Amino acid sequence: MKSDRIKFPAGFWAGLQRVGIDPYDVARKARLPLTILAESAVVTTAQYYKIWQAYSDLIGDTAIGIIKLATAFETTQYPPTVLATYHARDYRDALNRMARYKRLCPPESLHIVEEGERCTIELEWMHSEEPVPPVLVGITLAFLLELGRRGTGKPLTALSVEFSHSMGDVATLKAYFGCPIRTGATANRLTLHRSDLDRPFLSYNKELLEILTPVLDRSLEEQGSRSIAEMVKWILKRSLSGGHLDIRAVAKELGMSDRTLQRRLTDECTTFKKLLTQARHEKAREYLADPTLDIKEVAFLLGYEDQNSFYRAFRMWEGDTPSNWRFEYVESN
Template identity: 65%
Template sequence: MTVHSLDRIKIPVATWAGFHHLGISPQDVVRKAQLPLTILSESVEVTTAQYFAIWSAVSELISDAAVGIIRFISGLNPAQLPPSVLAPYHARDYRDALSRIARYKQLCYPERLHITEDGELCTIELEFLYTEQPEPPILVYLTLASLLQLGRIGSGHRFPAKSVEFSHPNPLGDVEALEDYFGCGIKFGAKNNRLTLHRSDLDRHFVTYNAELLDILVPSLEKSLDDKQRSKSTTEIVKWIIKRSLDGGRPDVQIIAGELGMSERTLQRRLTDEGTSFKHLLSDARREKAREYLADPSLDIKEVAFLLGYEDKSSFYRAFRLWEGDTPSNWRAEQLGITEGRQDMDSFTKDSSLTGMNF
């Protein structure tokens, strides 16, 4: 699997220290994850895949993941938190804290938070970046629980969540303990990992508010974030987002620009300055994903077309002919060494809806 060039994570000291509260050592976790002990050094960065391996190892080393994450969060020492996580604890209110954690968390964790306020509710959906691997359930527990803990510590009130949803189908550990912590019922096998709050709780003033500390931390965090975003080309970032966003839909340039915190015009200008365009990147991303999907013989050609965001099979065939000079079925047959590959093309050319098409 290709590692994305932005997929670099520095594990905070607080994480390694937190394992001691679970009765396990960082060394045991790293060995269980089959990773080199050198990653225990503060200067070493890991990939999302390695980060997932670490938390999967933690889940195997403790007896109850639900109880474990509650113990982990309760034992965290704020003094050991990185500035990107420390700053939100000193925000003006819970809404401000969530905005800051969503913005700065990407400096040290492979996560993106999608926060939506609608009516009386606020939903926070969790997305892990730079990977197509399923995330370890214990890590999802920890992330959503820590977001609620942020509001509770900052405000000094132990308010409940409205609801919690996990995408993995089966509970991991003591569900009652987890429900008691969140203060609400928990749904498993949901479409997304989601924490839903009462919107009124976002107005809770933080007793830990420290404007002077924020004045010190924020400029440095903004510079680090800007440096990280500028360290790689806009082209590379946009192409990765397009690939992630395909899955049966056509990525929208305006939505992607919003994800990057810029206007559509600014995004298009930056891509032009780098000698490309959104349309070109969309085609390029589809081509790369098409080759990947077609290498999987279990996927039908129609299914591949759908996954790439094409409305019909014929549109996909036209695009693929431009990319590779051959049909998808013939290309697959050649790559997989299958002599029967042309059968799909034969049936395709007989489709009355394609009469008159030039290949």
């Protein structure tokens, strides 16, 4: 199961600059803090979508934005998950690795089916209450073909491409993919010539894969071992300032019913209410450690309707007032 935490590779921002888009303009257009441009920045799915939509708005035409960026990424700036696909043995190995390692980060999943002379790759989205920007759908499918072209050194073409939304200048997409483009489809799919999957990669690097594969596989195992309670608490911390928090909304984000979530939390000897209290307590200490935030603002950021409710809760947690706790924290640091 995926958590709603996405780290942009540094190559993304460099790619934007190569197509003439200033990353600062994207952040401003998306109405997000400039801290998202930092190398270690982690964003939520909603923020991730806003960034892609901002890029699309700035570039103008969706199709042109897709092709420009798909071809602008330099292989030297691929993150480890993509490097492990670029240096695969052949195109099939690369695609299977891509589907496997997608689970480590972005909110999309790849479903690959080989049948007859066709290989169909369908995109599925997690945490997708927010509408997925068409430019992100397009670039994800375009990059799968770009990967095959770069790895094999051949000008591979697709059999067909289907998009569920309008994609701008379809002629641009047709020229890039080398096949018919269909919009308004029931799903987003890239269909390849199955015979192309057997093509060896010129970029195959056995030694590098022997280093990368165990590290990435271990990360997958660690992600799978994260408890439901940890994920719930992370979602709560991220959503506190939004006000009303209920188990149904969190369960939906985790892709399960509220009853299932309650059962899973009971199995881990905790409750939604306990996790909400812990999330507020931990974030309260974090916010109070920042002297630029006044107490009233901290109460708001924690989702309290009034300052007095926050005061009562904090006294129960720490046996002291927020202002006294802050004073002692500052004195001791």
